[in-house]
Amino acid sequence: MATVSFLSLLRLYLFFFPTLTTPAVLFQGFNWASSSKEGGWYNWLITKVPDLASAGITHVWLPPPSHSLAQHPQGYIPGRLYDLDASRYGNKEQLKTLIKALNDKGIKCIADIVINHRGPVENGRSCNFEGGTADGRLDWGPSFICKGDANCSDATGNPDTGVDFPLAPDVDHLNPTVQKDLSEWMNWLKTEIGFDGWRFDMATGYSPSITKIYMANTSPGFAVGEYWRDFTYSPDGKTPNTDEHRNQLVQWVQGAGGVVTAFDITTKGVLHAVFQAGLWSKLKDSNGNPSGMIGVLPQNAVTFIDNHDTESQKIWPFPSGKVMRGYVYILTHPGNPSIFYDHFFDWGLKDELIYFSTLRRNKGISATSKVKIMAADSGLYVAMIDEKIIVKIGPNGGLGNLIPADYKLAHSGEDYAFYDHLFSWGLKEELIYFSTLRRNKGISATSKVKILAADSGRYVAMIDEKIIVKIGPSGGGVENLIPPNFQLAHDGLDYAVWEKNGNGYLLVCDL
Ligand SMILES: [Ca+2]
Ligand SMILES: [Ca+2]
Numbered sequence: 160m161a162t163v164s165f166l167s168l169l170r171l172y173l174f175f176f177p178t179l180t181t182p183a184v185l186f187q188g189f190n191w192a193s194s195s196k197e198g199g200w201y202n203w204l205i206t207k208v209p210d211l212a213s214a215g216i217t218h219v220w221l222p223p224p225s226h227s228l229a230q231h232p233q234g235y236i237p238g239r240l241y242d243l244d245a246s247r248y249g250n251k252e253q254l255k256t257l258i259k260a261l262n263d264k265g266i267k268c269i270a271d272i273v274i275n276h277r278g279p280v281e282n283g284r285s286c287n288f289e290g291g292t293a294d295g296r297l298d299w300g301p302s303f304i305c306k307g308d309a310n311c312s313d314a315t316g317n318p319d320t321g322v323d324f325p326l327a328p329d330v331d332h333l334n335p336t337v338q339k340d341l342s343e344w345m346n347w348l349k350t351e352i353g354f355d356g357w358r359f360d361m362a363t364g365y366s367p368s369i370t371k372i373y374m375a376n377t378s379p380g381f382a383v384g385e386y387w388r389d390f391t392y393s394p395d396g397k398t399p400n401t402d403e404h405r406n407q408l409v410q411w412v413q414g415a416g417g418v419v420t421a422f423d424i425t426t427k428g429v430l431h432a433v434f435q436a437g438l439w440s441k442l443k444d445s446n447g448n449p450s451g452m453i454g455v456l457p458q459n460a461v462t463f464i465d466n467h468d469t470e471s472q473k474i475w476p477f478p479s480g481k482v483m484r485g486y487v488y489i490l491t492h493p494g495n496p497s498i499f500y501d502h503f504f505d506w507g508l509k510d511e512l513i514y515f516s517t518l519r520r521n522k523g524i525s526a527t528s529k530v531k532i533m534a535a536d537s538g539l540y541v542a543m544i545d546e547k548i549i550v551k552i553g554p555n556g557g558l559g560n561l562i563p564a565d566y567k568l569a570h571s572g573e574d575y576a577f578y579d580h581l582f583s584w585g586l587k588e589e590l591i592y593f594s595t596l597r598r599n600k601g602i603s604a605t606s607k608v609k610i611l612a613a614d615s616g617r618y619v620a621m622i623d624e625k626i627i628v629k630i631g632p633s634g635g636g637v638e639n640l641i642p643p644n645f646q647l648a649h650d651g652l653d654y655a656v657w658e659k660n661g662n663g664y665l666l667v668c669d670l
Pocket of ligand 2: 365
């Protein structure tokens, strides 16, 4: 058999262990109106699972799952934390069914953890809480609430370690029983309900050292915090507080133990500065890197364009008409990008979002991909990612000689384009591989061809029932065409070879 290069081995390794290397693409699976969806949101979202799978989504962030005060049906003032049947999104069984359907497609689920504050028993004393089980779990009184909280006059707990939530009693997270009860509840969400990780609501509400405790006690597969600090500008409107802003995010992540990620609100702010105020140079920091959190701690950044607050409630909506340009940026750049439900399903952007999330996966763009910013001024942003693609955003078409000769325009949309790297080295090695394959497999002038697919950008054929070859840019559903006794043996740019009873797996073990 032909010499198998290290690169081929690496590709094989990536093929067999995708979960270790597949970059995360998150999806926010709800908006502010979802709790009033007729028939229940969980029942609705489950019909969208195939779309999410085809977009390469790895994690879906679901809304707060517990009972919540009647006037807050979205779940953000939860009371009976264990009571998932009183949620306005659906009941516990519907939630479990949804999570299982997502898990079956390889998608993990993130629970929205609202623990800064808690909704008291309604029509009772303002500072009594019920856990939602027959036993005493999470049944709390005033001693569990931060002293001085305006929502609980007889609170006797420790002073708040963070920001106060004005609409409900703030929980005293320094109380060891609080830490134990909430950790237990979160672990129950994992083991009993099927969640894999957390989105920490209002993470400014308590010290990062508290988040660190919950991270350690619950070991989530993925966790992201909403550490919200307002993005501001100097009085002349020209200088956003970019460095200071992202440093707060970084300090929070480090204070919380360094494993948790944070929503990259700085990157959203920078994109607002660009598309609202035309401050294109702000896309590059003083070191030549992206000026959001992705420029300093990308593996801990979750980039986003909008969410159930900023867009649904018009708190800080992305500049009008520029949403797709924002996604082109975050889906081609480092960090862990996320997609908002509305943009994907309601705004007509689905195909483009799938295009760019597929591009991200195919090119192996990850949370720590390298960005080389080639232009960031006067309506033009051009950046090379991992020396594999070049992305251009902005109305200014004056590219001059910016795009190297070995990059070719592959895709474009309104004020954005992507250039793909042409592999310019010689073909000798590949030609030897295929001529050797031909000889070793006894492929002859009269070999039998069984065509398995010839449509939509892909050609798949079995030769003599010994090998399968795939040619074409589309990867869509090819894995379903390959019988289980065929193993991926080799691949290149838009082509791949599978061998019957091949020794691909053994090669992987040799690594
Ligand atoms: Ca409060
Ligand atoms: Ca608080």
